[in-house]
Amino acid sequence: QVQLVESGGGLVQAGGSLRLSCAASGRAFSSYAMGWFRQAPGKERELAAAIKWSGERTYYVDSVEGRFTISRDNAKNTAYLQMNSLKPEDTAVYYCAASAENWGVPLDPKNYVYWGQGTQVTVSS
DSSP states (O other), X not given: OEEEEEEOOEEEETTOOEEEXXXXXXXXXXXXXXXXXXXXXXXXXXXXXXXXXXXXXXXXXXXXXXXXXXXXXXXXXXXXXXXXXXXXXXXXXXXXXXXXXXXXOOOSGGGEEEEOOOEEEEEEO
């Protein structure tokens, strides 16, 4: 069992930055791939970024490529999402999630078995 708690969301102006953190408790955080999903009002949940358990491989959706950076510190049981050059369309609830898949970077939400409660990110224009 893994418990995930997100923090770092808030209100920021367009062009600003935020850093989200996902603190994990429970066993074997370092063996899980981690993903950051987001869901805007009226839209489906999408995978914004993901990272392999080892940190050697990452994925970004096209709309955040070059602006967001996902990372992890397995010694601290924490995953991060650094978000720069934020846009109003980045406004969403952001969720971190853990996947037991160890072969790469899972893209399907069905591969993620543990989810945090979400943190709101609002970008004003």
